Amino acid sequence: MSAARKILKLDRPFEMRRGGALHDVEIAYETWGDLGFCYDNAILIFTGLSPSAHAASSTEDPSPxxxxxxxxxxxxxxxxxxxxxxxNSLGSPFGSTSPASINPATGSPYRLTFPVLTVEDIARAGYEVTRSLGVKQLAAVVGPSLGGMTVLAYCALFPNAARSLISISAAARSAPFSIALRSLQREIIRRDPLWREGNYDADSIPVTGMRLARKLGMITYRSAKEWAIRFGRERADAERRPGDPFGIDFEVESYLEHHASKFTGQFDPNCYLYISRAMDLFDLADHGGTVAEALRRFTVERALIIGVETDLLFPIEQQQELAEGLSAGGRDVTFEQLPSLQGHDSFLVDMDRFRPVVADFLNSH
Amino acid sequence: MSAARKILKLDRPFEMRRGGALHDVEIAYETWGDLGFCYDNAILIFTGLSPSAHAASSTEDPSPxxxxxxxxxxxxxxxxxxxxxxxNSLGSPFGSTSPASINPATGSPYRLTFPVLTVEDIARAGYEVTRSLGVKQLAAVVGPSLGGMTVLAYCALFPNAARSLISISAAARSAPFSIALRSLQREIIRRDPLWREGNYDADSIPVTGMRLARKLGMITYRSAKEWAIRFGRERADAERRPGDPFGIDFEVESYLEHHASKFTGQFDPNCYLYISRAMDLFDLADHGGTVAEALRRFTVERALIIGVETDLLFPIEQQQELAEGLSAGGRDVTFEQLPSLQGHDSFLVDMDRFRPVVADFLNSH
Structure with a gap:
């Protein structure tokens, strides 16, 4: 747990968009810099599926x-x-109320009794944090991937709550190809006998399912082009167990194994299932009948839409749809189509391309 | 089993390329049409990963x-x-000797004692069939996907054994992205507790692993563009079990479920593992030091290379590499880059595009 983590405790029930209510909700967040005299210099960042609120180091927590x-x-x-x-997204296990939290009504973890989670719920939890800090209007609301979807939900739900938005490698709604991949990841976890319909023990979580789902994620987060350059047909060091004809042959297999094992145990499986499904369920068209109409209603002055040409999960056409929809509504839109090779993950890796684009946008007013 | 199936029984040991030998090898095949007086009108077809030798209906077996x-x-x-x-590929369970066959030396199925399978072994098994039929030179050797790789192996191993080749959605070697996906499919099967290190019972095969691996295959065999058009965000009929928050929401999930269940039980899991790994191990550069040199040594007069722009597993650049390598060697090459939406599977689906291309090539000499 980060020493920089702050917690907002809500003293009223949190009504969930698809039904049900949470009590004693907590929302974890971190902050950097100082809120100005006019409370007009706040930027709110939503995260992708798996990170915590620890987006950057600070005096309280110097870890990157x-x-x-x-x-x-x-x-x-x-x-x-x-x-x-x-x-930290509502539903995520890094300090915010989630399926792994204790339900105050029962004294046991929610697990699958947690209500259906939506991107709108995550957006509203972020909104509660800004209100608690006295911020009426954000200078910008920013997010990559799921965080970008949350930015869109935020702007749809709370008119005039932000002067600008930055959406990175996101979408107005998930494409069926992305839904199929995430649905398969969830099924892989749910088919692990240790999942036990969500009732796994803390010391025997469905690690195999989580590891396999993570590997599938890692494959789809990057791009074939990057891997062709990075791995080619390099063979792995001789790690194969004698007599195992299906051990690791190639460097790319060794890479997946290493990184998937690192991830497992860090993320609660039920939380993963809830957030993953929230991404599938999100549809900006729920806020106006069509995506175009929902975007037309946005009130931000300026928008920066960034997409990556090699992104399999949130393809560049989906970024274009956002840019065009916001332009049609009269927003001042900057659309950046980046040729990064690292696919959906580029915003975490190809910093030489992403940094100037974000800096220029934030400096240009 | 198809009534049209013929079996070639080899009476000498079949030496495997990566070591080991098989005894009493059987190779299943089907034929259509008549061998001409000069034995010069034969076309040999290799299959993708999963089909049998029943490529078309016949009087003996009218099923499609x-x-x-x-x-x-x-x-x-x-x-x-x-x-x-x-x-039927060597290693496949539809009549040819495979990990599911009885090892004559032990009286038990080979299972994981089957030697490492390579694409070259599959090619040589096909070559044995042509020799047994008295065919010294094929009019054409043809194959899609794994079958296309087998075509390349065939031409590398047996100079002058074919006057032309048709390679469809294949590659000189697998890209790391494709290797990663297939490696994950194999791991999903191997992690199913019912796999039992390959020693599953006939009545309790690792169906869950096979079904999940098949779903991953189906996702990567098609394209995001096709699914966006085909499924959009259509919701599935209310099939969700009450109380199951992770049932099927979208039509695309229902489609995957339906088709994956059909596949399971048809294909022996160990055979799947062996053939899948053979695709990863194949590298045409083994036949000349580099892919370019291997292709330069091909002796076919004419070659048709077909690729599909939306293919994730065997991307169009890999088809271009084949066409350019064969041209550089002086072969008469036709390269067809098709805009089909159905990804890697297009050769099975987009017949209106594939039929004329194949017909024109075969009719043009």
Missing amino acids: GWWEDMIGPGRPIDTRRYFVICV | GWWEDMIGPGRPIDTRRYFVICV
Whole structure:
């Protein structure tokens, strides 16, 4: 747990969009920089599926954050100028109320009794944090991947709550190809006998299912082009167990094995299932009848839409749809189509391309 | 089992390329049309990973084959003109010797004692069939996907054994992205507790692993574009079990479930593992030091290389590499880059595009 983590405790029930209510909700967040005298310099960041609110290092927690190169003094999201808030998504196990939390009504973890989670619920939990800090209007609401979807939900739900938005490698709704992949990841976890319909023990979580689902994620987060350059047909060191004809042959297999094992145990499986499904269920068209109409209703002054040409999960056409829809509504839109090779993950890796784009947008007003 | 199935029984040991030998090898095949007086009108077809030798219907077996629209009287591979042979790959469970066969030395199935299978072994098994039929030189050797790789292996191993080749959605070697996906499919099967290190019972095969691996295959065999058009965000009929928050929401999930369940039980899991790994191990550069040199050594007069722009597993650049390598060696090459939406599976689905291309090539000499 990060020493920089703050917790907002809500003293009223949190009504969930698809039914049900949570009590004693807690929302974890971290902040960097100072809120200005007019409370008008706040930037709110939503995360992708798996990170915590620890987006960058700070005095309280000097360990590098998941977007360390993007946030800090003199960095594109400049903490000398902006008061930066990053929230841990509702439903995520890093401090916010989630399926892994204790249900105050029963004294046991929610597990599958947690109500259906939507991207809108995650957006509203972030909104509660900004209100609790006294921020009426954000300078910008920012997010990559699921975080970008959450940005869209935020702007749809809360008109005038942000002057600008930055959506990175997101979409107005998931494509069936992405739904199929995430649905399969969830099924892989659910078919692990240790999942036990969500009632796994803390010391025997469905690690195999989580590891396999993570490997599938890692494959689809990057691009075939990058891997062709990076791995080619390099063979792995002789790690094969004697007599195992299906051990590791290639370097790319060894890479997946290493990284998937690192991930497992860090993320609660039920939380993963809930957030993953929230991404499938999200549909901006729920906020106006069509995606175009929902975007037309947005009130931000300016928008930065960034997409990556090699992204399999949130293809560039989906970024274009956002840019065009916002332009049609009269927003001042900057659309950046980046040729990064690292696919959906580029915003975490190809910082030389992402940093100037974000910096230019935030500096240009 | 198809009534049209013929079996070649080899009376000498079959030496495997990576070591080991098989005894009493059987190779299943079917034929259509008649072998001409000069034995010069034979076409040999290799299959993708999962089909049997039943590529088309016949009097003996009127059920439709896996390439029914491509083979027959008046069809692109015209059985009035050509004597067409389709072999069941060595290692596949549909009649050819495979990990599911009884090892004559032990009286028990080979299972994981089956030697490492390579694409070259599959090619040589096909070659044995042509020799047994008295065919010294094929009019054409043809194959899609794994079958296309087998075509390349065939031409590398047996100079002058074919006058032309048709390679469809294949590659000189697997890209790391494809290797990663297939490696994950194999691991999903191997992690099913019912796999039992390959020693599953006939009445309790690892169906869950096979079903999940098949779903992953189906996702990567098609394209995101096709599914966006086909499924959009259509919701599935209310099939969700009450109380199951992770049942089926979307039509695309229902489609995957339906088709994956059909496949399971048809294909022996150990055979799947062996053939899948053979695709990863194949590298045409083993036949000349580099892919370019291997292709330069090919002796066919003419080559048709077909690729599909939306293919994730065997991307169009890999088809271009084949076409350019063969051209550089002086072969007469036709390269067809098709805009089909159905990804890697297009050769089974987009017949209106594939039929004329194959027909024109075979009719043009």
